[in-house]
Amino acid sequence: MANDPQVNVQVGRLLRANTRACVAGCLPSQNFPPFGSLVSIDLGQEISAYGLVSDIHIDDDGLVRQLVTTPNISETVIQDNRVNRNVPVELSVLFVGHRSAGVISHRLPPRPPLSLDRVRACGEGDVCAFTSAGSLGYLRFILEAQDLPAADLLAAHLLQAGRAQRDHGDEQWFARAIDKVITQLRDDYVRLMPVLEALADVQRELGI
């Protein structure tokens, strides 16, 4: 992981949190992680929380409200608003596990992070390590989450993780993940079928 170029890329700092989720703030100019990607937050004492970007929220401010109806806004003004804006882009993060003393667990972190803790994007190595640990139990957090587009969040995550696993030589991981999703949702036909249809697109994209 130390050689992974994407490890420890800070993408923002924590705004607020609870035991199940948190919200981080970042500038639009920062290369913030895409929807569904895995992030980690160092909680101290050798504990890190893992979560998935479950929502990206861009709030307006007073200046934007004025500018939005102005005709012919110059590119300089747009860039200035984006780089120097006062209201940050909010990344909602759904916790899906944690690492404690080097051991990855697919349970919620023991405590939420504190405000202004650094939120970092996970590199492929970290993604592989987290998604290979255990038996994919963390998928339940996605499937059980309320008020989230579970199918799309899952699809986005499995695309990232499936690609990472494939590139690291495990082409069966994606099938195992699907199997797990079916196990979790098979008693709910109405929910499962749209999820699988979304995952069918991912499979095509992964080419496996």
Place this chain on the structure above:
Amino acid sequence: MSEPLHQNESIGIVTSGGLKENLHVRLNGTPQQVQEGSFIVIDSQDWKFYGIATDLQLQSIDPRYALEPSRARLPEELAGLLDRQTLYTNLVVLPALMLERGPEPDSADYSAWRRAIDSGDKEEPRPMPVKSIPAHHADAFLAGAGDVAEIFGKPEDESNFVIGYTREQDHPVCVNLDKLIQRSSGIFGATGSGKSFLTRMLLAGLIDHNRASVLVYDMHNEYGLDDTASDTGENVRGLRSGFGASKVQVVGLGGSATIRGSAPDFNLVLGYSDILPEDVELLTRELNLKETTATVLDALVQSLGKDKWFKAFKAMKRGATETTDGDKKVPAPDSVAFWANQNGVNVMAAEGLHDKLRRLFNKPYIVENPPADSIQALVEALKKGKHIVLSFGDYESDLDYLLVSNLLTRRIRAEWEQMTNEFRGKNGSEPRPLVIVVEEAHKLLNREMAAQTTFSTIAREMRKYYVTLLVIDQRPSQIYDEVMSQLGTRVCGWLGDEDDIHAVLSGLAGREALRGMLSRLQAKEEVLLLGWGVPMPILVHSRRYDELFWQDIKTSKKAGFDQAKVIKNLYGD
């Protein structure tokens, strides 16, 4: 999922069920890996359970998964993953036996368990009827050769006869011939289902085993001499051809009888004195006799004697009259009417009986003075261990069959009863068991006749006197219930009629589950073994009755037993 199963590979797990409602096993693979009638073994902790597959049911965890093919919405691989979890097959298993196999041999408890058995503190485990059920998620397997041998016996054991092979894996299934002859048995199947071949095979096994004498009432001349198969046109070896005249003798009915142009070993000719009133009474339906028959017969015996009534009655003239001095016509002294008047019998009843008995009077095999007591000769041959095939030759009518078989059986019954009583009174040697093979059994054992014939008595109680029946029939529903219930071993080929199926299964546990199986047997190839004589019901591919079978009988003396094959099945390569 559709790969062939390896030996000792679990086919599924127990998910529900009970003793009354059968066990449900969720299959791991496709339904085609198991077939109805398969012999199933379930491993549950220290016990093994043995049962028979009676049904396969397609199931889904939600009906919508079954109704809409997943391949219509999803790519092949995803659809496969979905189907594997949501669609499955339930195997319904009728549990029959359980066997304590003890702890795992390498566990700490095993040696203590073994010691208890060796020291006599605990009985040696043996298969027993199910009194419990396996636990949830116990693994189910298709029975291996060792399991089949554990339950049905090893082919190499002297008293075991390989009657067929298990459906999927061709493990030999044995019938214990010693047990078979202890009670009456039956072979059933619709016409064309291979009954005759099966019977020939079983009889060959019995004759080869030679623990009992066999008397076959061969109504259609099928069993003694070589025959030609009606469907293939191939030669079918007869029992005498197979074993030789020193073991099997063909007896022809009538003084000059020939069986398909060949002379029998000896002829059976009945004397007038052999015919008793009860022999006539059981022909009531065949001869359309009236209610008055018994009265007339009784008067005949009373007035003419038990040994002479038939001859005298035959000699009487029907309607003969003479004229008296007063020109009045009166019955002649040698007429039926004269005898009736003399003995207080209704003339019309006597004349009616005489008319109807004319069919008997004219039988060429009933003569006044037979050259020898051929019935006694036949009985003696059986007592000495010979096997007899009584061929009816040209006398294939029901009348001939009913009369001769019952008359002969009556004599045999009396003889064996006497021998048994002498043996029990320490005045004689133990009688040799006798198996009487009755074709078209419903003619002799139907509800109407059963009470009158000797056969029903034999089925009910002659086991104590060393005589049992092997009944062969295509309409078991026509056989009297009380007789059917006495049949120990039932070997049943395909039956189409619901009543026949019901009759064959009467008195057996799990008959509802077995009912469908009987109606779906493959004609000529499959039989279901049932009843007291087999440890549990099992469906088998019957052996082929061909020259190979006879080679097995002659060479190994253990028909169908291929030692190399058995060892391979038991221990693998």
